[in-house]
Amino acid sequence: MRKDSNKSGLGLIRSLALAPYSVWALLFIVVPLIFVAYYAFTDNNYQFTTENLTRFFTATSQVSSGEATREVRTYLLIFVRSLKLAVISTAICLLMGYPFALMISRASAKTQGVLITLIMIPMWMNFLIRTYAWMTILQDTGILNGLLGALHLGKIHIIGTESAVVIGMVYDYFPYMILPIYSVMAKMDVKLIEAARDLGCSGAGVLRRVIWPLSLPGVISGVEMVLIPSISTFYISQKLGNGKFYLIGDAIESQYVANNLHFAAAIAFILMLVLLVGMALLQRMANKRAMA
Amino acid sequence: MKTASKIYTGLVMLFLFAPIAILLVFSFNGAKSLSVFSGFSLHWYEELFRDSETLGAVKNTLILAVSAALISTVMGTAAAVGIHRLRNRYLRLALDTATNIPMINPDIITGISLMLMFVFVGRLFGAATSLNFGTMLIAHVTFCLPYVILQVLPKLQQMDQALPEAAMDLGCTPLRAFLKVEIPEIFPGVLTGLIMAFTLSLDDFVISYFTSGNGFQTLPIRIYNMTKKTVTPKMYALATIIFFVILAMLLLSNLLDANTAQTVKEAKEKKKARK
Numbered sequence: 001m002r003k004d005s006n007k008s009g010l011g012l013i014r015s016l017a018l019a020p021y022s023v024w025a026l027l028f029i030v031v032p033l034i035f036v037a038y039y040a041f042t043d044n045n046y047q048f049t050t051e052n053l054t055r056f057f058t059a060t061s062q063v064s065s066g067e068a069t070r071e072v073r074t075y076l077l078i079f080v081r082s083l084k085l086a087v088i089s090t091a092i093c094l095l096m097g098y099p100f101a102l103m104i105s106r107a108s109a110k111t112q113g114v115l116i117t118l119i120m121i122p123m124w125m126n127f128l129i130r131t132y133a134w135m136t137i138l139q140d141t142g143i144l145n146g147l148l149g150a151l152h153l154g155k156i157h158i159i160g161t162e163s164a165v166v167i168g169m170v171y172d173y174f175p176y177m178i179l180p181i182y183s184v185m186a187k188m189d190v191k192l193i194e195a196a197r198d199l200g201c202s203g204a205g206v207l208r209r210v211i212w213p214l215s216l217p218g219v220i221s222g223v224e225m226v227l228i229p230s231i232s233t234f235y236i237s238q239k240l241g242n243g244k245f246y247l248i249g250d251a252i253e254s255q256y257v258a259n260n261l262h263f264a265a266a267i268a269f270i271l272m273l274v275l276l277v278g279m280a281l282l283q284r285m286a287n288k289r290a291m292a
Numbered sequence: 293m294k295t296a297s298k299i300y301t302g303l304v305m306l307f308l309f310a311p312i313a314i315l316l317v318f319s320f321n322g323a324k325s326l327s328v329f330s331g332f333s334l335h336w337y338e339e340l341f342r343d344s345e346t347l348g349a350v351k352n353t354l355i356l357a358v359s360a361a362l363i364s365t366v367m368g369t370a371a372a373v374g375i376h377r378l379r380n381r382y383l384r385l386a387l388d389t390a391t392n393i394p395m396i397n398p399d400i401i402t403g404i405s406l407m408l409m410f411v412f413v414g415r416l417f418g419a420a421t422s423l424n425f426g427t428m429l430i431a432h433v434t435f436c437l438p439y440v441i442l443q444v445l446p447k448l449q450q451m452d453q454a455l456p457e458a459a460m461d462l463g464c465t466p467l468r469a470f471l472k473v474e475i476p477e478i479f480p481g482v483l484t485g486l487i488m489a490f491t492l493s494l495d496d497f498v499i500s501y502f503t504s505g506n507g508f509q510t511l512p513i514r515i516y517n518m519t520k521k522t523v524t525p526k527m528y529a530l531a532t533i534i535f536f537v538i539l540a541m542l543l544l545s546n547l548l549d550a551n552t553a554q555t556v557k558e559a560k561e562k563k564k565a566r567k
Contacts, residue, residue: 009466010456018387020367020373022435025390032405033393039408047514100304103297113388115301124310124538126495129531130513132523133311136318146328154347170312224396232398235497239519243496251476258504261408268404272397279396 036272039265052266073266074253081175082248085162086230089178090171093226094219096170096176101218103210104178105185116182123175134168135159135239160242168236171227172225176225184218185211213289220286224279232271312535319528327567331557336529349514355424356510360432361490367433368440368489369482372475375441376448391438403502406431410503422506431503434492440485442458447481448474487545547553 019087043049061074122130138142138159146156158164188211196210234249241247246254248271255264322331340346371387378384394402407423414422455477475482484523496514504513518527 010460011470013466013470014377017370018376018378021371021374022387023438024367024388024434028409028430029390029393032402032409035408035412036401036405081421096304100300105301113546116547118305119308121538122312124491124495124499125312125517125535126512127477127533128497128512128519129315129527130311132515132519132527133315133531137311137314145502171307174308191456202309206510226399228396232400234400244362249398252400252404256404258557261411264404268401272401275396275398283302 010167027102033272036265036269039262040269042262044262052263053270056266057262058272071196077250078246079247079248079270080230081162082231085165085169085247089166089173089230090223090226092166092170093174093177094223097174097218097222098181098215101178101181101185101215105183105188112186116179119175119178127172130172131168131236131239134164134171138164138167138240144228148163161241162241164240165237168240172236176229177270179224180221180225181215181218184215188214215284216289220282223282229273231275242276311532314356315528315531316535316545318525319532321525324524336525339524339526340529340533343526345509346511346514346518346526349509349511352508353359353444353511356432356492357490358428360436360493361486363429363431364436364440364488365482368437368485369478371437372441372444372448373470376445387564391441393445394435395438399496399498400502402435403431406434407502421505423503425504425505425508427505428500428508428510431499432496435496435499436489436492437488439488440482443485444478451477459513464548 039052040047042051043051057073059074060071061068063072063077076262102110107115135142136286139145140155140157140159142159144158147158148155158167192210193206200238201209231248232246232252233247234253235248236244237245237247243250252264252267252271255261255267298327317329319336320332320334321329322335371463375384375387378387400546404468406427408421451474456469456473459473460466495512496510497516500510500513501516504510509517515530
């Protein structure tokens, strides 16, 4: 008898332990997301409207390139630009990071520890500082141009261009690509690779047929961890893009600063939906690949 | 390692550390220039330590990070204990989904969503400004919680499930069994969660930016405000100090890890020898 009451006592403790978090998650994780939708679909007087969303898709502005001026859809253009820069940065991180993660996972245990620690050190520096460091390098009067000047190679103008923003994104989020891929590779069974070799698989074949499929979960989480902060950043584009062109994060931030909370919510709402669909597709693609 | 690998490693490390090295070097620059080094000086460090706004921000950051880490660790550990034994499938799915949201969502959305709610609730109560230390603390606890839970849950799964029951069979009360048996078993996960929560809170800029009031400035927000205008190398001095604090912390934790690994190894060897 006593045992039974004791067990239900333990059960009670466990339910009680869960209660504060359940309430917290509901109040501060779920409800705020409902507020994003609520603000997106209301006007300043909290009356229902679809105007914020319509504005996102239809607002236009003039872009002059040389002589010609053309009219563009402001926010659609910003969205496409954000997506483009984020995808390019993610691809560069993957191309640079995948071989590096593979190399680390093949090194001795001690070297692995040292290299992983080295990769994590810049991650621990605040990303504002990391981004700012690149601003001082890439400025017209910065270190890169100083170096080029000293070598009599002329000067390049890179700050304020999309390339500068991509450099910043790659630098800031590169470790987030390496770490998940490495952790999957480190757990990989070496015997599988040896078996493939013994059965006559070439080096490239092993990479394509054994290592790559097995490392896919790491690649997916690496891609997510670079793509999501890249697409939603506003500091990198402010500093390295000189605020000359907006990304979707800048659009949200500037509406927040201007106290247009309803339109800011609408942009955030659309970004959230796109990311949700995108991540679901990515996950599905990976599942299909893994099955095949 | 092959030569090609070594060269590639070298290039990656150059890419990762050159920008930081430049900050370190120019923090000791005598002049204000960021591209010409004109002699060693500690001038910018003196400036930094005279900057009461930055020092205040450091203090604020520490207060916030310690509070957020403690609250999220206690609540997150308790939550993990509850989630671990949760039998209701739907409740479990709902909680897992909620826990994943702050980790998947971009920071800007987490920040905006909390800010909108705070503003709305503040308006209901007719408050002039609804963002303050409290709202920031709520935001920080919210984004730290999932990381704590994810650190503690695996430890609960690794634990021998019969242990707390065995303790109770031997006369422990449920609470005592929980405190004396379960907690020590999962303690390493709790500690990692605490450290993670602390560093996440320390480092956060985006969510803080949207949920902070005017009066409460953390270090990342201070850095943001400093880099809005033309920056003096004072910020480089700050970056250098942060870098060395991080380096010291990492080395220390590696040393501690190696130490515990060593003690565990020795204990195991002793056990073997006894047999």
